[in-house]
Amino acid sequence: MKKAKRARLEAAGWKVGTVREFLGLTDEEAVFVELKLALAWNLRTRRERQGLTQTQLAKLIESSQSRVAKMEAGDRTVSLDLLVRSLLAMGTTKQELARIISARKRAA
Numbered sequence: 420m421k422k423a424k425r426a427r428l429e430a431a432g433w434k435v436g437t438v439r440e441f442l443g444l445t446d447e448e449a450v451f452v453e454l455k456l457a458l459a460w461n462l463r464t465r466r467e468r469q470g471l472t473q474t475q476l477a478k479l480i481e482s483s484q485s486r487v488a489k490m491e492a493g494d495r496t497v498s499l500d501l502l503v504r505s506l507l508a509m510g511t512t513k514q515e516l517a518r519i520i521s522a523r524k525r526a527a
């Protein structure tokens with residue numbers, strides 16, 4: 420958030436904080452959420468880069484288009500296992516997965 424916007428909100432009485440603070444997440448929970456979102460973001464990015472539709476990816480991983488949409492959104496019902504298996508099915512290497520997992524938090 421830009422400093423000017425933050426200052427305006429705080430001047431109007433709003434409390435500005437992080438999602439982690441708002442939800443009361445532990446360190447472990449915050450890392451888990453960041454990991455899941457990084458995998459989901461990479462899945463969507465790779466799918467688009469390969470020119471695949473959600474339906475085409477769904478066929479590749481033997482799932483449904485709606486499930487792929489949930490995967491890309493980081494839906495809570497999607498397992499890390501499914502995200503990782505889908506990335507591998509799209510040709511992601513173990514080294515690339517390691518980079519995704521070890522990457523610092525991305526700016527929103």
